[in-house]
Amino acid sequence: MEELDFQLVKRPGIGDEGKRIRVRANFFEVTRMQREDFSHYDVTTIPKVPQRLNRKVFDRFVEQNRYGVLRDARPVFDGRANMFAHKPLRFESDSFDVELEEEGTPVSRTRPPQSFRIRIKKTRDIVVRDLFQFLNARGDMTNNCLMAITGMDIIISHKISAKFPTVRRSFYNPQVKKSLGGGLEAYQGYYQSARPTMSGRMMINVDLSATAFYESGPLIDIVVKLLKNIRTLNELRRGLSTNDRHKVEDFIRGLKIKDNHRTGTGRKFKVEGLTPTPASHTTFDRGDGSEIDVKTYFQNAYNIRLSYPSLPCVVVRGNVYLPMEVCDIVPEQRYMRKLNKEQTDVMMNFTRQNPSNRANKIQDGLKLLNYRENEHLQQFGMSISDEMAVVNARILPTPTIEYRQSTRQFRVEPKNGVWNLRDKTLAMGATLGSWSVLAFLDEDTLPKPVIEKFLVEFTNTCHNTGMNIITKKPPIMHANPQGNIEQSLKLAWINAGNAAKSKPQLILCILPSKGQELYAEIKRVSDTIIGVPTQCIQREYLKDPKVQYCANVCLKINVKLGGMNSSLLSKHIKFVDDEPTILIGADVSHPAPGDKESPSYAALCGSIDSKASRYAATIRVQTRRYEIIVDLGNMVKELLKVFYQSCGHKPRRIIFYRDGVSEGQFNHVLKNELNAIRSACQALGADYKPTITFIVVQKRHHTRFFPMEKQNSDFKSGNCLPGTVVEEGITHPFEFDFYLLSHPGLLGTSRPTHYHVLYDKNGFDANSLQTLSYNLCYLYVRCTRAVSLVPPVYYAHLVTNRAKLHSYKESNGEITSKVVKEDLKKVMYFA
Template identity: 30%
Template sequence: MGKKSKEVADQWQGLPKPPEKPSAAGTATEVLLNAFRISEIKCRHIYAYKATVVGAKRVPVAIKSELVKAAIGATDRYFVYDGGEFIFTPKSIIGKKDSIGDELKKTIPRLFGRPETMHQFEVTISMHRRYETKALKRYCDGDRSIPETYIHDLLFVLDRIFRVYPMIQLGVLGNTCVTEFEKIRTDAGFDIWWGFRQTVKAGQGSLFLSIHTKPVPVISGRTLQDMAMDFFRSKRVQSLEDLQIDDWRRMAPVLKNVKFRIPGSDATAWISGFSPVPASRVRIDGVPIAQFYKADIDTRLPCAKTALGTMVPVELCEVVPGQMLPKVSGYQQSQVFRFGSLSPQARQRITEHGIELLDTANNPDLKAFGITVSQQLEKFDARVLQTPQLKFRDDQAITPSHAHWQADRQKVIEGKQLVSWAIICFTNQRMVPQAMVSTFVNQLAKTCSKIGVQIACTAPPIRYAPMNCSIESEIRSACQAAETQSKVPVQLVMCVLPANSLARYGEIKRVGTTVVGVMTQCLLANNVRQGNNPKYTTLVGLKINTKLGGFTAGLQTHDMPGIDSTMVISADVNHTTEAGNMSVAAILSSVDLECRRFAGTVLQHPKKMEFIENFDVIVRHCLRIFYSKTKQKPKRIIYYRDGIGDSVLQTVKQLELDGIYKGCELIEPGYRPKVTMVIVRKRHHTRILPAPGQDLCTEAGGNGNCLPGTVLEQGVVNPCLFDFYLLAHASTIGTARPAYYMVLHDDSQFSVEDIQRLTYNLSYLYPIVPKAATMPAPVYYAHRLTGQGRFHTNIPFDQLSKFTGKRTDDVALVPVHRNLEGDMYFM
């Protein structure tokens, strides 16, 4: 077997093929996608060249394009230059038969720099690769004889060809084309424009142009003073004169690289920071700065400093409108989310405007390569899976409507009793009085009683922690007070926080999970003050019940295909920036036969590594826990793996699948259960929109999305793999994003219907909300555990460099406290 043939054989080894025909289960429907069919590519070949320009540092893209054009010379040789490294052409530009290594080198003189002087630019154009476009047609038809790396490279080439022309014609912010069409003015100092990101995808039978619409925060025309007030708004600053120089220094990273106009000229500059002293002490050429600019300014404020060191009074800095906000604060991010969440109908309207704006019908680059794109959103046949039936206490069973049910009308299938607990308020009594806390506790107890969770102690000890207190000391004191009152070991410590603070929240979780060994539940003071909100107290009650070992609902046996004597494993890797820039891996496994309870393991992971090391040892540990709880070894293992990109797909599959088999061998030689491995992705740009005339999700704030359970297994899915999109939840805000699933291995030979139904039905087992989750509950558990795992540091979390600015070495993760091993403390 040749090298190329072996490469092709290895890339598809063990990967299930797409189903020969789609499943007929469920109700037929039609959906629209944010994608447009690429109906034709006439050119037979696409030539890719590498372009190198040498002669000066940081040559602008416009000058690079001019130099490349001069080097190519002949105007009848059409080319597309991406402004960076590559040139693409439908015909050869060097010779009749270009081959790898062929070069075209020219020296071109041009004025450049400040002041402008003659530079000798050397432009080198070398042949990189020639691509055959017919390979795409074969791949879309399911031909597995083509190396997938070749297809990925060719799709990358088409992406660049599609993007160059609109990025020249339209406004560009980052790598996104933007438009003021239906722009939104916010009260946070910026406007929301709409950005369009084009991506070429290979689907079943055809290529598609996917257009992702996203909100882009753009600075409106205003002064630097206004932007500073927006930054300090959350800190209740009434006037900029109240600020110290250190306050401006903290704001510098937020406003860095914001462009503004230099007073008295048309020149512009970029902010690099602020002066370390007030304007009263700044002089330019020995002249006070107010006199230099001939302006009446407040000399108590600092000056903005440009990259060249020029000082400009803050009051005279007029920010240039139409530029992207360089860094978005928490409040500004909430505004982007609030105004930028589009309903499906609004997203369809703006996406259709996007295809007109990008002008694919008249794009000369596309015409040169003979590429034709449909101007209508693509419509596909889809199915809506049957909603599973949930069972609660006393054999009560309901079928959720639109993936939602009323939690206060059913008692949880397994309710626990809260006897020993305490409350710590990290606020002052004026902000949250003790009477207000007691009112909240009484409302929580009433709500929990309705849902089948008992709070035996309705007057727990309440402590008010002083500022800058030791969180460990406070939690230990609260535990001691609870045990003294109830005479039994403490079960829970509830913490009331004044505001969202990652540093304090992370330290509370670190102390509770790894030091003291007690469950913690954090609440915001604003929510405690609204103690008569039964919806909120219901959610808190469900979380407490789950942490204590209870569970909300179960699935009927007929709604769990292939789950008999089955262990479900889920895993995720989080490349955190808080815990010393390490990566955190989380692995969970079911410990019962009904897939309700899970035990988790958190591991410190080598930085940026995607696959999980020593997976066989971890699987052996999971199997031992499963056997200790069920007294049997699983016949099947279903492994859901979250967060894997295409570049490491085969590596992760090979290493972790082998790890599962080796882990089983460590339990007993010859023990080999059937393994199914499914990849789950949430970060993608595909959106499923309801087609005209189809049923919409309107109950429980469904916002007009497609019905929960909508599954798409044709069109934009991979033509050579077993994959599908599944919309499991009813989104109340914006357009619901489906999860993407790819079956990488399947010893059990599940039918299409069974793997889709099982995946969908498991999303109803997420116990802390009375609705279906966006993904199967085990996948969500892994995601939550990686988020909690970053708090398991060996030093106080609020003393990490992210929060103090001081370097912290030798940060490592420590294991969970023995009191919480096997518990779902991460919920």
């Protein structure tokens, strides 16, 4: 196979398509930078301590040595190992002893200060000239550049990180918080990051940020908040059930607590677990061979009569037991696990800010950061503007959507990214003849006549929208949602086939609520065992069936049966329409934080027609948290074969949109995955060499845009209009990237999608790739709105989420993942 050039693509020029406007971006220019080289040191603290304490130890070291070996330098530190100084430091010894008094310890109390040793070793001088060469497109991203940018990140965060809890590039203010319920609360904070941009400038990206922390305070108060079946402290007197004890133990294991039964600040401990017995029955050896229970010990030793002797004890340091009521949770401990749905909703409402509010809060954050009076910035010769950057942008023209030509309004020009199905017929309506309805409710709760009434409205809407509904009255069954779901679905499948005398096409499932467990089991069985599409709807929508709701369900069912909902005018998708072209979206989904068992899932979705409207999917289970798609070659082969079966020829061009890759992984992912794509093509024919474009799609970033004129904003949400593209001012100094805001904002401030072209043999210029990517966002099959990122990637997200539902835990604890049935892989079963 020919040697591939892995040099990332250079920007092919600036686009000029669309209406030119200006927008504000949450970037602040570094107006002055140190031109002299600065020095990088490696710091080791003995004993090893958490990051927050490590910063305190370091600050104490600076305080002790500032006018000595540091020669008035104010070095900065990341809390782990990296220290930067604005000039070389000369140490006679590389080892320093530091003593740190515990905060808040009363003078009357004699507790010796903690002793630490800091070792400092110089690693290199950072040649700043390399960074200026890179910023002005006269040099590559060298290690010097990377370290200079890392240094800037640490310079801007050093001072603020000493005051507030910090997570990577974000710091959080405990004074601005919101209860999430269940013993958790959200802190609002700010993200800041140094970014190299065009025109030879460094910028600081500043944005709002929020994350979850454990509530601090008495442990027993938190237990009441955690357990839904206990409403008051008084109810704790009866003790905890086994299930509740396990729930509390799981919640507090690893947490830092301090005791509150002695005078002073209390000793700090790390929770190892809970005792299986209550304090009144938990005993320990007094040291003389006799045993005493914890309740009696606290009465004798501290004259404390426990109010909750029926509660278990907190286990700390192996065999040290503390009654729950003498424990307080230490403040500012971050919650690392996944929030439940209710907590996620509260978090979303807490963080959601409309554009003008968000812009104002970012400016408030700038006051808190106070770059102007930061002595560390001054020492490194840095000045940062307090005005948001104003950058050039364009609003790309809206594409025209096509429906079936027999329709009265078969062409539609969306307004502000939105349109509707009124007077329109699906481009290619599927035929539905063999199907059944399965209600996971008893007949008293949901009588048959109510379902039949809904089916009349539903089938009429599907018919009017362009589907061919042969069977208007499918068989109806009721089933127990706690019963054998697999058996119920199989019976519904048999009933559908028997009634229509043909192979079943669909099971319409009516769910009692939004419960995830029932939905997950339905999808596991239908996708991997029976091999028939299912459409789930909730019972609440049956009472008064709305045409709009029925039409949205129809959109999903049509593509699940192989139909096509809409397409774009050929001129709006010219690149795909001109020559056989496959669009592939790729995503790798990793387990939630705290999940130490589940694997990662890789998914590809590939277009299978010249309209880029219909897609096929393929999934693989792979090693947890591994980012490279391991079996990419075979997955691409599968999609190329389906494309060939559908179109009658191989694609001559491949556009590969890859989600979830961070900048530090660009070269690694490109080299591995581009080789795999080329190998897949060669396996289908030695002379088969389609031209490939490889684009990384990023949504996890902190770039936001704020419109400057009312006529260029969405009057409902205040966001920039769909089609707003930014490729100047805040983008890469010379590589081919752009930000595209393609969807109409609903709530909060819209997040643009960042597209970064790593490899391109299709000769795209800025206009053609930006316009194609934007126009594709109008082809998402599940709604009549433009979406925030190109559909193939959106579908790959859906597929990885669905793949998680196909997995289940065996009795031995191992996780097994089932494979999707072959028939379903060629249709959009995941829609």
